[in-house]
Amino acid sequence: MYLERGITLALLIFLIFGVCTCIDTITLTQPLKDGDVLVSNGETFALGFFSPPNSTNRYVGIWYNKISEQTIVWVANRDLPITNSSGILSIDKTGNLVLQEKDHTFVYWSTNVSGVVNNSSAQLLDSGNLVLFQGLNKDMYSWQSFDYPPNTILPYMKIGVDRKTGLNRVFTSWKYSDDPGFGNYSHKIEVVGSPQLFLFQGMTKVWRTGSWTGSGWSGIPYMGVNFLYNFTFINNADEAVIIYQMYNLSIISRFVVTENKTLVSLTWNETTHNWDEGTTTPVGRCDEYNHCGAFGLCDLYNKVGTSECNCLPGYEPQSPFEWYLRDSSKGCKIKAGTQICKAGDGFIELTNIKVPDTSTARVNMSSGLQACKGLCLGDCTCMGYASADVTKEAEAGGCITWHGDMNDTRTFTDGAQSFYIRVDATELANYSSKRLKRSHKNLFLVIGTPMIAAGVLMAKQNEDEVGFSFTNSLKSLKGSLTEKIIGENVDLHVFDLSTLTTATDNFSHLNKLGVDGFGTVYKGKLLNGQEIAVKRLSQSSGQGMQEFKNEVTLIAKLQHKNLVRLVGYCFHKKEKMLVYEYLPNKGLDSFIFDWKKRFQIIQGIARGLLYLHHDSRLRIIHRDLKASNVLLDADLNPKISDFGMAKICGGNEDEAKTRRVVGTYGYMSPEYAMQGLFSVKSDVFSFGILVLEIISGRKNSSYSMESSINLIGHVWDLWKQEKPLLVVDSSLGDTVNEQEVLLCIHVGILCVQELAADRPTMTDIIFMLSKHETVLPSPNQPAFLFKKRRYSRDCEVVSINDDDITILHAR
Ligand SMILES: *[C@@H]1O[C@H](CO)[C@@H](O)[C@H](O)[C@H]1NC(C)=O
Ligand SMILES: *[C@@H]1O[C@H](CO)[C@@H](O)[C@H](O)[C@H]1NC(C)=O
Ligand SMILES: *[C@@H]1O[C@H](CO)[C@@H](O)[C@H](O)[C@H]1NC(C)=O
Ligand SMILES: *[C@@H]1O[C@H](CO)[C@@H](O)[C@H](O)[C@H]1NC(C)=O
Ligand SMILES: *[C@@H]1O[C@H](CO)[C@@H](O)[C@H](O)[C@H]1NC(C)=O
Ligand SMILES: *[C@@H]1O[C@H](CO)[C@@H](O)[C@H](O)[C@H]1NC(C)=O
Ligand SMILES: *[C@@H]1O[C@H](CO)[C@@H](O)[C@H](O)[C@H]1NC(C)=O
Ligand SMILES: *[C@@H]1O[C@H](CO)[C@@H](O)[C@H](O)[C@H]1NC(C)=O
Ligand SMILES: *[C@@H]1O[C@H](CO)[C@@H](O)[C@H](O)[C@H]1NC(C)=O
Ligand SMILES: *[C@@H]1O[C@H](CO)[C@@H](O)[C@H](O)[C@H]1NC(C)=O
Numbered sequence: 001m002y003l004e005r006g007i008t009l010a011l012l013i014f015l016i017f018g019v020c021t022c023i024d025t026i027t028l029t030q031p032l033k034d035g036d037v038l039v040s041n042g043e044t045f046a047l048g049f050f051s052p053p054n055s056t057n058r059y060v061g062i063w064y065n066k067i068s069e070q071t072i073v074w075v076a077n078r079d080l081p082i083t084n085s086s087g088i089l090s091i092d093k094t095g096n097l098v099l100q101e102k103d104h105t106f107v108y109w110s111t112n113v114s115g116v117v118n119n120s121s122a123q124l125l126d127s128g129n130l131v132l133f134q135g136l137n138k139d140m141y142s143w144q145s146f147d148y149p150p151n152t153i154l155p156y157m158k159i160g161v162d163r164k165t166g167l168n169r170v171f172t173s174w175k176y177s178d179d180p181g182f183g184n185y186s187h188k189i190e191v192v193g194s195p196q197l198f199l200f201q202g203m204t205k206v207w208r209t210g211s212w213t214g215s216g217w218s219g220i221p222y223m224g225v226n227f228l229y230n231f232t233f234i235n236n237a238d239e240a241v242i243i244y245q246m247y248n249l250s251i252i253s254r255f256v257v258t259e260n261k262t263l264v265s266l267t268w269n270e271t272t273h274n275w276d277e278g279t280t281t282p283v284g285r286c287d288e289y290n291h292c293g294a295f296g297l298c299d300l301y302n303k304v305g306t307s308e309c310n311c312l313p314g315y316e317p318q319s320p321f322e323w324y325l326r327d328s329s330k331g332c333k334i335k336a337g338t339q340i341c342k343a344g345d346g347f348i349e350l351t352n353i354k355v356p357d358t359s360t361a362r363v364n365m366s367s368g369l370q371a372c373k374g375l376c377l378g379d380c381t382c383m384g385y386a387s388a389d390v391t392k393e394a395e396a397g398g399c400i401t402w403h404g405d406m407n408d409t410r411t412f413t414d415g416a417q418s419f420y421i422r423v424d425a426t427e428l429a430n431y432s433s434k435r436l437k438r439s440h441k442n443l444f445l446v447i448g449t450p451m452i453a454a455g456v457l458m459a460k461q462n463e464d465e466v467g468f469s470f471t472n473s474l475k476s477l478k479g480s481l482t483e484k485i486i487g488e489n490v491d492l493h494v495f496d497l498s499t500l501t502t503a504t505d506n507f508s509h510l511n512k513l514g515v516d517g518f519g520t521v522y523k524g525k526l527l528n529g530q531e532i533a534v535k536r537l538s539q540s541s542g543q544g545m546q547e548f549k550n551e552v553t554l555i556a557k558l559q560h561k562n563l564v565r566l567v568g569y570c571f572h573k574k575e576k577m578l579v580y581e582y583l584p585n586k587g588l589d590s591f592i593f594d595w596k597k598r599f600q601i602i603q604g605i606a607r608g609l610l611y612l613h614h615d616s617r618l619r620i621i622h623r624d625l626k627a628s629n630v631l632l633d634a635d636l637n638p639k640i641s642d643f644g645m646a647k648i649c650g651g652n653e654d655e656a657k658t659r660r661v662v663g664t665y666g667y668m669s670p671e672y673a674m675q676g677l678f679s680v681k682s683d684v685f686s687f688g689i690l691v692l693e694i695i696s697g698r699k700n701s702s703y704s705m706e707s708s709i710n711l712i713g714h715v716w717d718l719w720k721q722e723k724p725l726l727v728v729d730s731s732l733g734d735t736v737n738e739q740e741v742l743l744c745i746h747v748g749i750l751c752v753q754e755l756a757a758d759r760p761t762m763t764d765i766i767f768m769l770s771k772h773e774t775v776l777p778s779p780n781q782p783a784f785l786f787k788k789r790r791y792s793r794d795c796e797v798v799s800i801n802d803d804d805i806t807i808l809h810a811r
């Protein structure tokens with residue numbers, strides 16, 4: 001209330017006076033004393049004297065004017081604090097801005113530019129930039145704080161090098177949280193070779209953000225699919241800089257180089273009055289600069305139990321013994337006997353790669369990828385090549401070639417770019433045949449010269465296939481991020497009872513598709529030939545016509561390609577029916593022997609659930625997610641059915657306690673089964689079971705008849721023994737992509753954690769499944785390891801058969 005009044009008052013004053021009356025400028029006659037504050041014209045930033053927490057030292061700094069928690073974004077006298085409050089910031093006779101003590105000549109800090117003319121003034125702009133202007137009409141500036149950045153990157157700030165003046169804007173961490181002095185970590189662009197951003201510890205590179213790939217830095221593959229920040233990279237004769245701004249200008253954001261060896265992105269949360277942390281980088285061992293040494297390749301998804309370090313194809317450990325002991329610092333060397341630069345040389349394409357350090361690489365922007373290959377092949381010192389801008393067509397994307405060490409190369413599971421490494425004829429042939437054996441590993445694709453005809457040709461075919469489906473799954477993933485509700489005015493058909501009676505042959509048991517706690521589903525055929533699925537709801541819910549209609553309309557608005565579409569409804573006396581599109585493939589239970597397909601199904605279900613939980617206007621908790629409620633369309637796309645039932649049948653929208661437990665044995669979370677507590681996390685639990693079932697090809701409830709342990713218990717046992725892959729359905733054969741399966745098993749176990757708080761949200765799950773480079777938390781022992789579970793006494797099971805029972809009872 002106070003806040004509101006405050007804003008109104010401010011608005012009023014603004015309206016009366018037109019502009020902010022605050023002082024935003026220091027002039028010769030108007031210095032700034034300790035205690036005074038300059039406020040930028042739009043009142044966004046303030047400049048004045050401050051002391052860090054737990055310190056009495058005085059510094060001149062800039063902070064957000066409107067943010068309650070004083071957040072310093074720039075400091076002048078970082079290493080020379082004033083110890084009392086006699087500081088004064090003024091324009092001196094040379095026109096420079098200087099920080100001194102009253103009546104003393106010692107200069108604590110100065111803009112220190114030569115040739116400044118008379119009548120200069122320092123103005124704090126609304127971007128947070130303090131600018132020293134020349135002359136009365138401020139047509140030129142001689143200094144700006146954005147060129148002397150502290151530890152904080154703000155929107156519109158340039159990170160990088162002015163090639164004309166040589167100025168490099170380096171962001172340096174504070175020493176400690178109470179000492180803004182120059183710390184040990186700095187973030188800066190280096191322009192040798194192709195410009196790259198680095199995090200340094202002193203003079204040592206600790207993390208390479210990488211070179212610009214056209215849409216982001218090669219070391220941050222998810223940067224290209226970011227909807228918060230708009231990054232612009234400029235690389236020309238004048239400068240090599242990156243600038244960012246927010247797509248939504250009302251979001252307050254900053255990046256900080258911390259004293260903890262990280263670069264953190266933060267956004268201000270108006271609701272909680274806190275800085276929310278976005279990303280923190282670097283992450284994980286593969287981000288450590290050159291973790292696997294020269295010619296090494298860091299891959300976090302190496303087989304369980306092995307090191308994350310590989311050698312690039314065609315290379316072998318420099319010191320096999322140390323390598324074996326997991327000391328990879330010596331890196332790799334070219335394999336003994338390799339005959340580079342002889343007939344039959346070719347390239348192996350590695351996908352999703354953070355390309356090697358480009359400090360010693362050459363860039364040719366007038367060459368396309370095909371010509372790049374020719375350039376590299378024709379130069380015996382060239383060890384590999386890549387596109388300089390992956391957002392452009394292959395012919396226009398430029399060419400980077402490496403001629404010496406290839407350091408700090410790593411893989412990502414998605415995004416990043418392709419890297420083409422030169423190998424000799426023997427290695428190429430080896431690789432082709434190996435690849436044919438392990439066609440499911442889509443990491444390595446072989447592009448050969450036509451010389452090694454047979455093997456390579458076969459590999460080529462394989463590559464097309466893998467390449468194609470991979471691109472597709474990527475597309476659909478990206479699609480899911482932008483999917484919106486389609487069709488605002490939903491075209492819902494109201495069916496007569498007689499129409500549906502005819503369509504289903506008077507609800508003939510021959511047309512029965514399934515039964516569950518909410519009712520019975522029948523297949524039907526309308527007179528025009530359209531096939532439908534009719535769900536005849538149990539008659540117990542006491543909803544009236546208008547109420548029912550309202551809800552149906554709401555639910556019909558939930559449209560997503562992974563949800564079954566509601567096409568209409570029927571209400572007649574006590575009869576309530578919902579009419580859905582009919583899907584020919586019965587359900588998930590029908591077997592699919594291709595891992596790729598199963599993985600896509602898992603992702604599709606996750607997207608559908610995410611939409612129900614977070615993206616749609618209603619928050620729907622499904623409460624009865626199970627294999628038979630996931631239908632597959634003709635293209636085997638999963639579609640969740642029955643998603644509005646919880647709502648139509650009287651469930652609340654958010655976490656709640658329900659008197660009526662609706663769910664299915666084997667899929668219910670402990671808190672739901674035992675206490676009737678449901679939340680999005682109980683759906684996550686069901687999702688986890690579903691994932692494990694899809695991987696194993698077995699049902700949780702029917703698992704291992706001979707032992708007391710169920711599917712979760714079985715998976716957990718194998719996980720603990722570090723043999724999780726043994727759980728995989730053997731009928732998948734060698735279509736299995738081990739890293740995807742491992743990821744899914746890991747996610748599955750996290751979903752079935754005993755405590756709801758330990759389970760991820762669907763948003764987390766989508767992120768994990770999109771194989772972004774995150775370290776997933778280690779799971780604890782899941783819930784329900786044993787088949788015989790004990791429900792509290794008042795929870796009785798109404799069963800139809802043990803495999804697929806729905807529990808429906810009043811508590
Ligand atoms: C300030 O000092 C107190 C007492 O020494 C300590 O508990 C607290 O953590 C310090 N705060 C900061 C921000 O360093
Ligand atoms: C502030 O401290 C300086 C020494 O650092 C001293 O010379 C000066 O007199 C002090 N001023 C006040 C007002 O205490
Ligand atoms: C100003 O710059 C000169 C040379 O560029 C340097 O020697 C001097 O120490 C600087 N003074 C201050 C107060 O930073
Ligand atoms: C600045 O003004 C002073 C007198 O006001 C004059 O002596 C001096 O030459 C001027 N400097 C420049 C660079 O114009
Ligand atoms: C500074 O401003 C005064 C008027 O305030 C003007 O007379 C003088 O010429 C200006 N000097 C310069 C160098 O612009
Ligand atoms: C910076 O690094 C040096 C050398 O490793 C170390 O002595 C010093 O304590 C570090 N400074 C901070 C603020 O951590
Ligand atoms: C992104 O930034 C560039 C450069 O500042 C700007 O031209 C462009 O309009 C921005 N795009 C959006 C969508 O904000
Ligand atoms: C921009 O962000 C503000 C504050 O977070 C939010 O209220 C507003 O809806 C956002 N605008 C858009 C177009 O997303
Ligand atoms: C650095 O790490 C410490 C301990 O985890 C934490 O308290 C502090 O907030 C971190 N500093 C920054 C700037 O993130
Ligand atoms: C602010 O924080 C709350 C609580 O953590 C969170 O629910 C909300 O989404 C945040 N708002 C934004 C704009 O991120």
Ligand SMILES: *[C@@H]1O[C@H](CO)[C@@H](O)[C@H](O)[C@H]1NC(C)=O
Nearest residue numbers: 290293294331359360405407
């Ligand atoms: C590559 O890494 C090796 C081993 O760490 C190092 O000796 C070499 O100087 C590095 N080369 C380049 C070009 O940075």
Ligand SMILES: *[C@@H]1O[C@H](CO)[C@@H](O)[C@H](O)[C@H]1NC(C)=O
Nearest residue numbers: 364365366367368371372375
């Ligand atoms: C750059 O690429 C073009 C086109 O492939 C080629 O003609 C030219 O020689 C290349 N320049 C260098 C320096 O290699």
